[in-house]
Amino acid sequence: MKMFxxxxxxxxxxxxxxxxxxTIVWLLAVEGRQGIGRDExxxxxxxxxxxxxxxxxxxxxxxxxxRRPFTASVIDRYWSDNAPDHPVIMKTLYGLSWRAFxxxxxxxxxxxxxxxxxxxxxxxxxxxxxESTAFRFPAIVFAAxxxxxxxxxxxxxxxxxxxxxxxxxxxxxxxxxxxxxIACFDAxxxxxxxxxxxxxxxxxxxxxxxxxxxxLFGIALGVKHNAWLMPFFLVAHxxxxxxxxxxxxxxxxxxxxxxxxxxxxxVIFYAHWPWLWNAPVARTRAYVNRHLQHEHYNFEFxxxxxNNPPTTTARKLIRATAPFVETGFTVPVTTLVLxxxxxxxLIRRRRGQPIVDGGPAEDAEPGADEPSWLRPxxxxxxAPGAFLLAQTLGPLAVLAVPSTxxxxxxxxxxxxxxxxxxxxxxxxxxxLPVLAALVPPTRARLTHLAPAALAVLVxxxxxxxxxxxxxxxxxxxxxxxxxxxxxxxxxxxxQFWGYSVLPMLDDINRDAPANRAMYWHDVIHDAVxxxxxxxxxxxxxxxxxFGEEALRRSQVGILFYEKHWAIYEGWFWDSYGTTKPFMVRxxxxxxxxxxxxxxxx
Amino acid sequence: MxxxxxxxxxxxxxxxxxxVSVLALVETASALIAPHRAPTDDDWRAAAREIRAGFHPGDxxxxxxxxxxxxxxxxxxxxxxxxxxxxxxxxxxxxxxxVSQRGARADAARRGSVAAERRFxxxxxxxxxxPPAVVGYDFVARWTEAHVSRRxxxxxxxxACPLSGDRMQCPDIGYNFVRRQIVxxxxxxxxxxxxxxxxxxAVVIEYPAVRLGRxxxxxxxxxxxxxxxxxxxxxxLRVVVDGAADVTLTTGNDDGxxxxxxxxxxxxxxxxxxxxxxxxxxPQARHFALAAEARE
Numbered sequence: 001m002k003m004f005x006x007x008x009x010x011x012x013x014x015x016x017x018x019x020x021x022x023t024i025v026w027l028l029a030v031e032g033r034q035g036i037g038r039d040e041x042x043x044x045x046x047x048x049x050x051x052x053x054x055x056x057x058x059x060x061x062x063x064x065x066x067r068r069p070f071t072a073s074v075i076d077r078y079w080s081d082n083a084p085d086h087p088v089i090m091k092t093l094y095g096l097s098w099r100a101f102x103x104x105x106x107x108x109x110x111x112x113x114x115x116x117x118x119x120x121x122x123x124x125x126x127x128x129x130x131e132s133t134a135f136r137f138p139a140i141v142f143a144a145x146x147x148x149x150x151x152x153x154x155x156x157x158x159x160x161x162x163x164x165x166x167x168x169x170x171x172x173x174x175x176x177x178x179x180x181x182i183a184c185f186d187a188x189x190x191x192x193x194x195x196x197x198x199x200x201x202x203x204x205x206x207x208x209x210x211x212x213x214x215x216l217f218g219i220a221l222g223v224k225h226n227a228w229l230m231p232f233f234l235v236a237h238x239x240x241x242x243x244x245x246x247x248x249x250x251x252x253x254x255x256x257x258x259x260x261x262x263x264x265x266x267v268i269f270y271a272h273w274p275w276l277w278n279a280p281v282a283r284t285r286a287y288v289n290r291h292l293q294h295e296h297y298n299f300e301f302x303x304x305x306x307n308n309p310p311t312t313t314a315r316k317l318i319r320a321t322a323p324f325v326e327t328g329f330t331v332p333v334t335t336l337v338l339x340x341x342x343x344x345x346l347i348r349r350r351r352g353q354p355i356v357d358g359g360p361a362e363d364a365e366p367g368a369d370e371p372s373w374l375r376p377x378x379x380x381x382x383a384p385g386a387f388l389l390a391q392t393l394g395p396l397a398v399l400a401v402p403s404t405x406x407x408x409x410x411x412x413x414x415x416x417x418x419x420x421x422x423x424x425x426x427x428x429x430x431x432l433p434v435l436a437a438l439v440p441p442t443r444a445r446l447t448h449l450a451p452a453a454l455a456v457l458v459x460x461x462x463x464x465x466x467x468x469x470x471x472x473x474x475x476x477x478x479x480x481x482x483x484x485x486x487x488x489x490x491x492x493x494x495q496f497w498g499y500s501v502l503p504m505l506d507d508i509n510r511d512a513p514a515n516r517a518m519y520w521h522d523v524i525h526d527a528v529x530x531x532x533x534x535x536x537x538x539x540x541x542x543x544x545x546f547g548e549e550a551l552r553r554s555q556v557g558i559l560f561y562e563k564h565w566a567i568y569e570g571w572f573w574d575s576y577g578t579t580k581p582f583m584v585r586x587x588x589x590x591x592x593x594x595x596x597x598x599x600x601x
Numbered sequence: 602m603x604x605x606x607x608x609x610x611x612x613x614x615x616x617x618x619x620x621v622s623v624l625a626l627v628e629t630a631s632a633l634i635a636p637h638r639a640p641t642d643d644d645w646r647a648a649a650r651e652i653r654a655g656f657h658p659g660d661x662x663x664x665x666x667x668x669x670x671x672x673x674x675x676x677x678x679x680x681x682x683x684x685x686x687x688x689x690x691x692x693x694x695x696x697x698x699x700v701s702q703r704g705a706r707a708d709a710a711r712r713g714s715v716a717a718e719r720r721f722x723x724x725x726x727x728x729x730x731x732p733p734a735v736v737g738y739d740f741v742a743r744w745t746e747a748h749v750s751r752r753x754x755x756x757x758x759x760x761a762c763p764l765s766g767d768r769m770q771c772p773d774i775g776y777n778f779v780r781r782q783i784v785x786x787x788x789x790x791x792x793x794x795x796x797x798x799x800x801x802x803a804v805v806i807e808y809p810a811v812r813l814g815r816x817x818x819x820x821x822x823x824x825x826x827x828x829x830x831x832x833x834x835x836x837x838l839r840v841v842v843d844g845a846a847d848v849t850l851t852t853g854n855d856d857g858x859x860x861x862x863x864x865x866x867x868x869x870x871x872x873x874x875x876x877x878x879x880x881x882x883x884p885q886a887r888h889f890a891l892a893a894e895a896r897e
Binding site for chain 2: 296298305307308312332333334337338341427430431433434435437457458460461464465468478479483485488489561563564566567569570571573574578579580581582583584586588589590591594
């Protein structure tokens with residue numbers, strides 16, 4: 001009988017799987033406490049509607065009408081939802097996951113809340129009690145993939161403990177953790193940015209990864225428009241890596257990865273999105289323009305409400321600091337310091353040297369004297385420091401341009417965060433020999449424990465801080481800022497898109513019959529519907545609509561604290577005749593949602 | 602042979618290890634302890650009881666930091682009417698109750714001396730007493746005494762705008778009215794006179810008989826965050842105090858709730874007409890808000 005042996009490779013795969021599984025377990029364990037934002041409510045709706053197209057496709061195939069589902073009218077009936085805003089890979093996965101894994105109560109009282117007709121009870125694998133969890137599951141899997149990839153990538157440079165620390169520090173960031181389990185695109189595009197970067201890095205010495213980079217880039221294009229920026233950061237690294245060519249006044253050969261991205265990216269992008277099929281040029285233009293001309297939504301930063309590009313020099317300077325200040329105030333401080341140590345290590349590193357003592361050397365491959373577009377990093381040092389710095393600082397630099405909208409906060413440059421975590425892993429690796437040298441020779445056995453001990457120590461604050469932040473990760477700020485309260489005092493954004501009402505639903509349910517005329521403020525109707533489908537909101541709770549007139553029609557209403565919503569509170573005072581809220585939902589004393597009730601004593 | 606690290610590299614590594622280790626422990630401890638430092642409901646209830654016991658009509662109650670204001674109003678909102686919550690400024694209040702946490706101080710409580718101070722868990726209640734600004738005439742509260750008109754350029758046509766329901770409505774132009782309302786300026790709520798400027802004309806608000814003090818406190822601002830996003834024109838407010846002052850104040854998007862003091866000491870104690878003229882070269886989407894008090 002052959003014995004199963006745990007060799008180094010298998011141990012790494014086991015750790016990879018364990019990290020991914022732990023990510024899924026952690027996120028599934030807590031996602032139910034996190035409410036549904038405006039965007040997520042729309043993506044639930046769109047995802048289910050896209051599923052409707054597949055349902056119709058199946059029906060038409062059964063009836064032998066193979067062309068019908070591909071006609072413009074049928075495609076647009078389903079796929080024009082949330083178009084041209086966002087491509088559809090994630091929304092389609094959300095819809096498919098919902099269809100496969102929800103526990104169907106679909107023919108009961110919630111039947112009318114579905115965006116497509118429910119023909120009958122769905123036969124599913126009912127993994128999840130709530131429909132919203134079934135929608136969210138693919139996002140959670142993407143987060144797990146990211147954590148696993150960070151470990152695999154870091155393992156190329158570092159020993160196990162620092163690589164595992166990098167993986168944990170990727171997930172254990174309150175703002176990333178907020179985005180990780182929800183059915184949106186910001187965490188998935190972070191995964192894809194890392195996947196594309198990883199493939200590009202491998203492609204520098206392996207042609208098959210060059211092809212993979214193109215495929216992954218195509219998928220990234222289908223996840224979110226951040227993908228447009230990825231080539232710029234990769235090109236910046238490539239030119240730096242091949243700066244010898246430039247010095248020799250020789251244009252560096254375009255590598256296979258870029259050729260592949262250029263060819264496969266658009267093909268996959270076009271193929272994945274049925275909405276484009278019938279008018280590819282016009283609709284691609286509409287999609288691109290949607291984002292190039294995106295409105296500046298309101299966003300609080302350093303006490304100011306930003307909803308336009310700044311015009312004065314002083315405001316431009318303040319605005320330019322946004323991604324750096326937000327990173328400095330949201331990423332756990334220990335992670336930031338470790339990343340700074342890692343950055344110093346990478347900057348000091350000499351060409352051809354390993355990143356840390358004992359790691360693999362970054363020498364040119366033997367015999368690779370000639371540059372080749374198939375393996376363009378084979379004859380040179382691949383400049384890992386420049387790679388990490390470009391992938392980290394690139395997204396931040398784009399958001400530092402004052403004319404760029406900042407309404408998403410950290411999520412707009414979140415693709416930088418896994419690379420920042422890898423840099424922190426490099427920092428951990430730098431400290432390991434220092435720690436090992438402190439262990440007395442008589443306690444040599446402790447030396448073996450030192451890496452794990454240090455990894456646990458540096459991950460502990462990030463994990464504890466992330467746990468503390470949940471489910472209000474957007475309101476959370478780090479030790480430097482002073483937590484929830486410090487962030488509020490600094491005038492940092494507290495939340496957006498109305499997700500933070502979830503813990504108040506029980507109070508709202510109890511407030512019948514006043515809740516029949518409920519004013520939901522920034523909670524989109526799709527989110528209200530999903531709370532009902534999830535069984536967390538009574539079916540009788542009403543929704544008077546949006547805006548001043550809807551508020552005046554209500555008996556009870558809520559208000560999310562964001563600077564630009566101030567007048568809504570004035571309308572409550574005026575319409576309800578009091579400045580006294582019925583209740584306030586707060587975190588660590590910081591108000592998030594205010595509830596007013598008409599004619600309260 | 603591996604290079605031997607220099608002594609400075611070793612020291613730097615050791616220093617980094619110490620910093621990271623201590624920081625990790627401090628950050629972990631802080632994350633565990635900080636949630637318990639927030640004021641509890643019991644703290645708020647006890648603080649509210651203390652304030653209610655000593656509250657006099659006309660007192661001001663404020664939270665420090667200001668972001669705690671909604672929670673303050675849950676407990677004491679019945680003592681904070683809309684006019685006080687949307688006050689022009691804090692000067693008219695002789696007694697200010699400050700409910701403070703985390704060592705913060707409210708702007709409204711900076712002037713004056715602390716007459717009483719007591720802690721309730723994570724909250725500190727202070728009563729600040731100071732000489733108040735004596736208000737002889739409140740232009741917002743007495744807005745129905747004003748004569749509103751729309752006047753063409755130079756000595757052009759004058760159109761009267763009579764009181765109609767909750768506003769003084771000028772004819773022909775729906776948005777050309779003046780009324781007292783809650784407005785949002787600089788993302789804070791104020792009770793003010795709301796008046797949109799009109800192209801090629803002045804919106805005039807004239808108070809015929811104002812008992813003047815030594816100064817006129819005037820606050821101006823552009824209301825509505827969406828209108829500030831949409832438009833960039835400025836609004837001019839000409840303030841004419843019969844025989845005492847003729848001042849023009851210009852307000853733009855970034856000026857917030859701008860406070861101005863106009864010297865009226867030449868006619869202090871006398872009754873005079875005060876005229877506000879509102880004009881703008883780019884009046885579209887300019888929701889002008891104005892408050893004023895004649896003060897001793």
